[in-house]
Amino acid sequence: MSTWETVIGLEVHAELATESKMFSPARNEFGGEPNTNVHPVCLGLPGTLPVVNEKAIELAIRVGLALNCSINRCVFARKNYFYPDMPKDYQISQYDQPLNTDGFVDLPNGTRIRIERAHLEEDTGKSTHIGTSGRIAGADYSLVDYNRAGVPLLEIVSHPDLRSADDARAYVQELRAALVAVGASDGKMEEGSLRVDANVSVRPAGSDELRTRCEIKNVNSLRSLGRAIAYEAKRHIQLYENGERPIQETRHWDEEAGRTQPGRSKEEAEDYRYFDDPDLVAVDPSAEWIEEIRAALPTLPAELRAEWITAGADPELAGTVISRGLGPLVAEATAVGADINKTLNHAANTIDPEELGQLTPDGLAETVKMELDGQLTSTQAKTVLQDLMELGGSAAEIATSRGFEAMDRGELEAMLDQVIADNPDEWTRFCEGEAKLQGFFTGQLMKATRGQADGKVINQLLQAKKNA
Amino acid sequence: MRTALEIANLVRSGELSATEAVEESLASIEAQEPQIHAFNTVVADRALDRARAVDQAVAAGSDPGPLAGVPIALKDNMCTSGIPTTCSSKILDGWKPPYDATIVEKLAGAGAVLVGKTNLDEFAMGSSTENSAFGPTRNPLNPSLVPGGSSGGSAAAVAANMVPLSFGSDTGGSIRQPAALCGTVGLKPTYGAVSRYGLVAFASSLDQIGPFTNTVADAAVAFETIGGHDPRDTTSIPQPVPNVTEALERGADGLRVGVIAEMMGGAIEGFEPEVLARTREAADALAAAGAEVEEVSLESTIYGLSAYYLIAPAEASSNLARYDGVRYGNRVAQGTSTADMMVATRTAGFGAEVKRRIMLGTYALSAGYYDAFYGKAQRVRTLIIDDFNAAYEKFDVLLSPTSPCVAFPFGAKADPLTMYLNDVCTIPSNLAGHPAISVPFRTGANDLPVGVQVLGPMLGEAAIFQAAAVLETAA
Numbered sequence: 001m002s003t004w005e006t007v008i009g010l011e012v013h014a015e016l017a018t019e020s021k022m023f024s025p026a027r028n029e030f031g032g033e034p035n036t037n038v039h040p041v042c043l044g045l046p047g048t049l050p051v052v053n054e055k056a057i058e059l060a061i062r063v064g065l066a067l068n069c070s071i072n073r074c075v076f077a078r079k080n081y082f083y084p085d086m087p088k089d090y091q092i093s094q095y096d097q098p099l100n101t102d103g104f105v106d107l108p109n110g111t112r113i114r115i116e117r118a119h120l121e122e123d124t125g126k127s128t129h130i131g132t133s134g135r136i137a138g139a140d141y142s143l144v145d146y147n148r149a150g151v152p153l154l155e156i157v158s159h160p161d162l163r164s165a166d167d168a169r170a171y172v173q174e175l176r177a178a179l180v181a182v183g184a185s186d187g188k189m190e191e192g193s194l195r196v197d198a199n200v201s202v203r204p205a206g207s208d209e210l211r212t213r214c215e216i217k218n219v220n221s222l223r224s225l226g227r228a229i230a231y232e233a234k235r236h237i238q239l240y241e242n243g244e245r246p247i248q249e250t251r252h253w254d255e256e257a258g259r260t261q262p263g264r265s266k267e268e269a270e271d272y273r274y275f276d277d278p279d280l281v282a283v284d285p286s287a288e289w290i291e292e293i294r295a296a297l298p299t300l301p302a303e304l305r306a307e308w309i310t311a312g313a314d315p316e317l318a319g320t321v322i323s324r325g326l327g328p329l330v331a332e333a334t335a336v337g338a339d340i341n342k343t344l345n346h347a348a349n350t351i352d353p354e355e356l357g358q359l360t361p362d363g364l365a366e367t368v369k370m371e372l373d374g375q376l377t378s379t380q381a382k383t384v385l386q387d388l389m390e391l392g393g394s395a396a397e398i399a400t401s402r403g404f405e406a407m408d409r410g411e412l413e414a415m416l417d418q419v420i421a422d423n424p425d426e427w428t429r430f431c432e433g434e435a436k437l438q439g440f441f442t443g444q445l446m447k448a449t450r451g452q453a454d455g456k457v458i459n460q461l462l463q464a465k466k467n468a
Numbered sequence: 469m470r471t472a473l474e475i476a477n478l479v480r481s482g483e484l485s486a487t488e489a490v491e492e493s494l495a496s497i498e499a500q501e502p503q504i505h506a507f508n509t510v511v512a513d514r515a516l517d518r519a520r521a522v523d524q525a526v527a528a529g530s531d532p533g534p535l536a537g538v539p540i541a542l543k544d545n546m547c548t549s550g551i552p553t554t555c556s557s558k559i560l561d562g563w564k565p566p567y568d569a570t571i572v573e574k575l576a577g578a579g580a581v582l583v584g585k586t587n588l589d590e591f592a593m594g595s596s597t598e599n600s601a602f603g604p605t606r607n608p609l610n611p612s613l614v615p616g617g618s619s620g621g622s623a624a625a626v627a628a629n630m631v632p633l634s635f636g637s638d639t640g641g642s643i644r645q646p647a648a649l650c651g652t653v654g655l656k657p658t659y660g661a662v663s664r665y666g667l668v669a670f671a672s673s674l675d676q677i678g679p680f681t682n683t684v685a686d687a688a689v690a691f692e693t694i695g696g697h698d699p700r701d702t703t704s705i706p707q708p709v710p711n712v713t714e715a716l717e718r719g720a721d722g723l724r725v726g727v728i729a730e731m732m733g734g735a736i737e738g739f740e741p742e743v744l745a746r747t748r749e750a751a752d753a754l755a756a757a758g759a760e761v762e763e764v765s766l767e768s769t770i771y772g773l774s775a776y777y778l779i780a781p782a783e784a785s786s787n788l789a790r791y792d793g794v795r796y797g798n799r800v801a802q803g804t805s806t807a808d809m810m811v812a813t814r815t816a817g818f819g820a821e822v823k824r825r826i827m828l829g830t831y832a833l834s835a836g837y838y839d840a841f842y843g844k845a846q847r848v849r850t851l852i853i854d855d856f857n858a859a860y861e862k863f864d865v866l867l868s869p870t871s872p873c874v875a876f877p878f879g880a881k882a883d884p885l886t887m888y889l890n891d892v893c894t895i896p897s898n899l900a901g902h903p904a905i906s907v908p909f910r911t912g913a914n915d916l917p918v919g920v921q922v923l924g925p926m927l928g929e930a931a932i933f934q935a936a937a938v939l940e941t942a943a
Contacts (some may be wrong), residue, residue: 040567044790046668047547047569048562049701080786080833084806089789142806145792273833275842278673278783281702 004240005205006233008168008198009160014185015123015193018229021061022122022152023050023092030191033090034145042122042150046132049279052076056152057099057283059122061293062182065098066300067115067175073284074099074119074407076443077343080273084142085124087149093121095274097296099283105178106302107159108319109169112158119246130223151202159263160199160210165233167224172196177301180325187325189221196225202240211236212245216260218252228253232260259393301327313340321347332361338368349388358392360386366395377454380404404452409461411451412445416461419444431466438462469496469629472538472686478496479537486522486537488517490581493539497583497630505605506624510545510584512866513541522662525579532579534689540575541625541634544585545592546677547649547666548572551582555668556600557590559817561795566901568668570698571677573637577754579691583631586621590819591788592642592670594614594618595890598878599672599821609648609916613875616646616890619680623650626680633690637667639674640776641871641894644906647649648870648919651908652680653687653936656894658927659901660705663698668788671780672703674898684936685908688712705927715930717939720757723935726764726863727751728923731893735770738889739872742912747869750909750920754867764859764866768851772896775852778832779889779899784822785829792818849899854902855866860925865935868893870906870919897923898933905932907939 021028024042042046064071077095098119105113125146129139156175162168176187176194187194201213216232219225231253238248251260299307301322308318308330321330324346332342343364351359367388372380376399387398398404419441420427430437441459470478470489478484494512501507522532535703542548545555547565549572554560567774575582589599597605605620607613608628615624619636623646626634636643640658647654655678662677669675679690695709730736733744755761793799793813794806802812818826832841859866871890881887897904903926906919920939923931 040565043795045547045565045796046553046555046790047545047565047666048565048567049665049703051700051702078786080789082792082810084792084794087790087795089792090786153474210639273786273830273835273837275782275786275833278671279669279703291746428794449934 003205004202005148005238006163007201008162010158011154011197012257013195014179016056016152016154017185018053018055019150020053021150022053022056024150028151032147037147039408049265059184060099060154060304062306063184064118066178066182067103069100069103071285071290073282074276076280077274078277079345084144086451092277094119105174113161113171118154118156119172121153121155122147123151142235165229168229169226173298177322181298181301181327200229202233202236212248215250216253222468226253255349281359298328311340311342317348324353326353329361333364336364337366338373342368350385353387357389363388363395366370370395376404413427415448471683473689475538476536482526483556486519489537490519493583493872494632499750500628502612502867503589504608504628505603506621507584508554508587508602511551515581515583517696522579523892534578536579538580539583539631540580541584541622541631542623543588543619543636544553545668555591556588556602558601559791563797571694574694586625588621589618590822592618592637592639593821593825595645595887599819601819607875613877616649618642620681622645623652626652634675635679637675637677639670640898642893643678643892645871645890647680647906649875653684654680654906655687656904658903660703661695663701663704663911664700665700668834671783673776674780677878684940685716688933700899708895710929712933713931715934720754720759720938724863725754725759725761726859726866728866728868729763729765730769731868736892740913742870742917746910749910750939757938766855766859768855769896771848772852772899773892775848776895781825781829782832782842785826788826802813829848852896853900864931865925868921870921874912874916902926903929903932905936907936909939909943
């Protein structure tokens, strides 16, 4: 039997971080009491007309540039279908003339994934089905919240260039890092501001045919994305190996059951009857505007990662920091002299990207420098960073107010002598080679200094005393 | 009955109170409405309140604006905050918009006083106002005849002197044709000259708001009041509204007038001979006033009707999707699913003509048919624009009948295609986005008024008002 290759294309929907909605003055904000972020326009009330949010265009262009796309004159079109979440029973989207086309993303492993298009559209509202099942079938009634209706979305469509679940995850991570870095989106999958649909098919390895694909929806995390793709590919392979074939359909990922399920069966293929929206005029970004936006773009995550690796950073650490969206912070901290690997370490392990608070690149750089100079232990450095995030200020001030003055070596030595005097038997056994007692003495000394001693310095002192 | 300008001037000078003007209007409505049924809603108390506010402003020495104290009526497809806006459809019966259309704000800002909302063919689809869910409007000149449509209520309200000024919407002739059949002036401005924000959409690329008046001068001041750029409508033209009042006194000397051959007994058939005769007389009157009049052929206009009946229903099928029973208006809670409810709501809520156009439009946009229908219709539209533009290199304005016939009896055009032919002269202007005005010019069969249409290029309102004023004098 031949081996199989998985073929994946992803459609990523990113909510753009604008103040107001795509075509309506209503606020664009996650959460909020149902139906409070609404306006006659995004409720689609009779007589209302959409007006393009220029900020959404700008953010979309930023993403387009970050993804190496061409930026085009674009036209909004109506995608017609009946759905209670959708106030007008059509969605304003872009069809044959999208804003961004023909870009690419390079994965950390060097694979180039081509982007077919990244177009603007409006989000739908959300239904809640009230009844025992919690699903639409069998619900007693349903409630609709239009707070999300009309929120700007950028739909980023890749070519079917991905070949594994790992690549798919890496691609989404790269995309998310770029979206966050250019300030276009907060990229939170758990809040639904980044949503991923996967088109999955398989083919005999080495073939270049495109077989019947299934679209997998309801993938709410990177982990689910990987699992869903792996499951679906396996399902297709089994079907082919049993002499059957998959049918083209939309399937939903069931996280608990760990499998994809067919969506509601549709009697016939949807015909969205796209046509240019007569309420809107074409958007034709000028070359000057595009260049202005390009000039204001930050260094992009992939570029940062490459720079760091060249400067001696651990590639895995660099990747983690990029995917956590902390690239710009680290870049600015290292620009003022912070050590790259130490900074990356904190960015990967200590700093919560969701709770950056008052932390500035200068504060981070200062902390890293103090740690490197031995003024702070690594534990203390973590505490200082937490305080910087919560309270702000300077690392030196925090260290002082916390009592994190670097323990004088002589002082520590005196304390060690006291610990040895209090535990003569243990000291003798340690000197005779019972190495595990090192932990005992370190612990005693930490206790005596209330955790302010640097573990490395204690280690040096212990060895020096023992060999003395 | 005084004209709008007469009322406004008297109110501004303190010789007439707005309250008196509005009371007169309300009395006229009360007396005639049982016979005519021009209105879906009359807001007497609100109107009197507003009139008093205008009077107080005058008393306080401030100028309420160019339409001070003028009672006005709006077609019931323009959103009025807190006042029902039904589109003469059961599906919106009782719905009160939470906001005002831009035109409502502009008119209030000019001192006009809204007295009521007028009847129309449901969602502005029709040419006789027989398609209203609330019963037809009757022609004030002869109640056994239709007033035309779809803005039949607004035309009748002005023709019956219930108000001196009303507003309609014109998608394929819905202002000009009822103006012709009721003997009033009716203007369809350039597409984008008047904001559509708050006008319930029928066909978004064709809809345009305009006035009905008894005089050309009233139409001019009305247009100047409601026109201009609106940031809430991105299809509105970012230019100040043209001054057209200036043009009324220019006469026709040197005006280059092209008479559209296809609409004068040429390629398009079915015109009443009296209508053609009056239109020729109108051309002669312009020539007598010094205009250079010539016949001109606009070949592609003969396809206008066919293109229109693909484009307008296509847009309508999408615009009218939102009436699904989920958010506002009537809901028929039948069946076991949301889809069942939507189907039941739309089946009960829409009349036959609206359903017909939704089906036509849905079909025209369907995969596999788009190019043959909607796409081809859009190409015809481009050809019509090209034809017009070529003609406007030689002419300042064009002339044609407004409607092939005078007012007709109820039920006379029960076959939809026969009814659609009413708009054959008016549709090309909508497809091109150009302005056109219908002016009453003498009478045709049964002594009923004939309307003559003056067409102009994009933002060519001044020229069409210039010609219209000459025709008004010559009529």
